[in-house]
Amino acid sequence: MDSKRKLLTPEREEIILAELGEEAKTISELSLKLDVSEATVRRDLLSLEEQGKIKRVHGGAVKMKFSEHEPVFNEKESIRPEEKERIAKLALGLIEDKDTIYLDGGSTVLALAKILGAKKSLTVVTNSLMAAAELMESGHSLIIVGGKFRPLSRTLVGPLTAKIIETLHVDKAFLGTIGFTIEDGISTTDADEAFTKELILKRAGKAILLADSSKLGKKSFAVSGSLSDIDVVITDSSLSSAFARELKKKGIEVLT
Amino acid sequence: MDSKRKLLTPEREEIILAELGEEAKTISELSLKLDVSEATVRRDLLSLEEQGKIKRVHGGAVKMKFSEHEPVFNEKESIRPEEKERIAKLALGLIEDKDTIYLDGGSTVLALAKILGAKKSLTVVTNSLMAAAELMESGHSLIIVGGKFRPLSRTLVGPLTAKIIETLHVDKAFLGTIGFTIEDGISTTDADEAFTKELILKRAGKAILLADSSKLGKKSFAVSGSLSDIDVVITDSSLSSAFARELKKKGIEVLT
DNA sequence: ACCAAGCTTGCATAATATTGCATAACATGT
DNA sequence: ACATGTTATGCAATATTATGCAAGCTTGGT
Known part of the structure; x- marks a missing residue:
């Protein structure tokens, strides 16, 4: 041998x-x-x-146990699973044991939720029922932000989410998005969703955006906060170097 | 070994x-x-x-009975599925279109959630992720109370739930329980769970308890509110007539 | 009320992890 | 080939964690 x-x-x-x-x-x-x-x-x-x-x-x-538990909320096929997974692994590296983190909706953030078993004693706050289902039996402490249920994204959004978010502070917030531009920062299709994202940006020690490169440069309807609220952007390697330069100029860390 | x-x-x-x-x-x-x-x-x-x-x-x-590997939707391990279903149907009769209702955790209440498709334009408030999963695509408006996730019951409980519950009012609240006695009313095994039940009792126009007869006369650790907070009790036919008489004497409607 | 069995807590000790550092292996450029 | 910087590895000192033990308290049954 x-x-x-x-x-x-x-x-x-x-x-x-x-x-x-x-x-x-x-x-x-x-x-x-x-x-x-x-x-x-x-x-x-x-x-x-x-x-x-x-x-x-x-x-x-x-x-790692791929908790093949029953789909409490069945999952739609994600478009680029391997890239999302890579982004999620980079994000995992930013998390330390005993952190308090926030997980937003979206399939990229969900990929992160799936590998959180590698960490210990986290407190996870989320507005995503998909992420919640994933973390139900993880052993981590789980807090779910209440609010109006938005079926499309399976997240909790709107003014009611403020009730709980405003009483909490998280070390790191991991956000997904529909569009992301230098001028407007992150934007989504739903005003309530944008509202909730904005809330958590204010309560997070560090805001980390997970966005595959297809989101970059795209702009959607409702804008959340501004670029300056973001601390780190994690994306895939097909990010244009011009875009990366712009972000760094604004003081945003870029991981690929 | x-x-x-x-x-x-x-x-x-x-x-x-x-x-x-x-x-x-x-x-x-x-x-x-x-x-x-x-x-x-x-x-x-x-x-x-x-x-x-x-x-x-x-x-x-x-x-644990609600064990991880158990498929959520085949929750047939509930001890008396047909009785729970009958109780749920009785409860359904109390609901009118366009009502705002609250659904608690527990398998009996879950049985009610499963048949809510028969109604139209409800606003459903719940602390149960099982019920939420059931209602996700029901077309009803769904509000989830935030809070600490309790794996045992898969509900959201504790002080944080107050943040949202206290800003809402529901026409009818449907509650489950572990134990129910004339002296103490409803009681559960978890203090946080009890706390949340108590909150909703105060915000409900009508409080309706769904409890199969195995719960009656049983007492658990943490008490929520008192008997006088309950307006209706729905149970199965093996309810003792003495118990029923006691309840009616207290002004509580009993459906079997 | 009593007793025995079971539980919790604090502490000592052994096992394991982490950190800093020195050295060896490797790659790179001249 | 040589020098030089970088990375990987092992080692040792220190910090952390897991475990078992024992004292005092709680539970459940008689």
């Missing part, structure tokens, strides 16, 4: 994933198997956790 | 869940099986309870 040749990081990660496929493994088991120090195994596991592929626990790690 | 190495926390938890799937287990049984101290078993059980997966009882633990 033990090959002489030294294994590269991605090879080790592959093996780790395969091992974890069957059952949980301890650090020492993996260290022995891979013939590297436990410190290195920990670093590998850390990296895999950042990618949302595994969950570290005291003493070892387990594979 | 090859106890070759130390088990990781999630492994233990998984085994515990599997064991409980069959029947209730005592702490000492689990301690023996997992080869850890009883203190550790208790900590594991505590964690599982926080996740809403089990319920701890004196001497051991049992699996």
Whole structure:
């Protein structure tokens, strides 16, 4: 079993994933198997956790359980699943254990909700029933913002959402959007939806926009806040460099 | 059982869940099986309870009835589906088109949510995500009360629910319960849940309790309001006539 | 009211994680 | 080939977490 040749990081990660496929493994088991120090195994596991592929626990790690629970709210097919997933993984890297975060509606943010199992002891506030369904059994503390239900996005929106949002503060807010431009910032098709987004922008320590590049430069009907409310934009690699430059000029961090 | 190495926390938890799937287990049984101290078993059980997966009882633990893997819509594990359905139909008769109603958690109220399609232009306020899922595409206007998510009942509970409930008024509130006695009225296992029930009782024109006869005379931990807050009780036919007489004496309408 | 069994809490200890740092391996440009 | 900066790895000191044990309190049954 033990090959002489030294294994590269991605090879080790592959093996780790395969091992974890069957059952949980301890650090020492993996260290022995891979013939590297436990410190290195920990670093590998850390990296895999950042990618949302595994969950570290005291003493070892387990594979992420794709909670294949019943679709309380059945899901529509998302258009670019792999890009959304990549964006979600970048967003995951911004979250620390014990954070209080806000999750907005939209399929990209939903992709983030699905991999939140990699973190511990989060307090998640959301207006998205899809995200809520995803997190029901995550073990994280879950707070749902009340309000009028908007069937199209399956989110809670409108003036009533202010009642709860205004009493809370979140460390990081992850928002989705329909359109995003330099001039107007984020915009959506529904005024109530925009209203709620604006509320949470004010209550968030850090506002993080998740938007695949198809949203950039597009403008929709109802505008929420301004560009200056956004701290970070996470998007995919087909972002034009001109757009990226503009954002950075405004002091917005860009991750791709 | 090859106890070759130390088990990781999630492994233990998984085994515990599997064991409980069959029947209730005592702490000492689990301690023996997992080869850890009883203190550790208790900590594991505590964690599982926080996740809403089990319920701890004196001497051991049992699996939660509303367990994660159970499909929401085939919630046939409800103990008496046909009686709940009959109760729901009676409740439906109290609802008029264009009413504003409140739906509480619990399987009996959920049965009512499932047949609300028979009515038109309702405004439905609820703290139950199960009911919300049911009504998502019903065409009725849907308002969800925000708050802390309680996995056990899949409802929103606690102080935050007050933020929205207190700004609303509903014509009729349909409540479920764990226990119902002449002395104390309705009672549940969770203080936050009780708190929210009490709130809605104050904001409802008419409070209607849906309770199959197994709930009557039973008393649980946390009491919500008093008997005088209830206007109507809908139950099944195996209600004792003595109990019915007591209720009528207090001015409560009884439907069976 | 009593007792035994079970629960909670605080604490000591062992196991595991994290961090900083030194070194080795690697890549890059000259 | 060499020097140089970068990354990966291992090691060790320190911090954190999990576990078991024991004292005191609570529960449930008689």
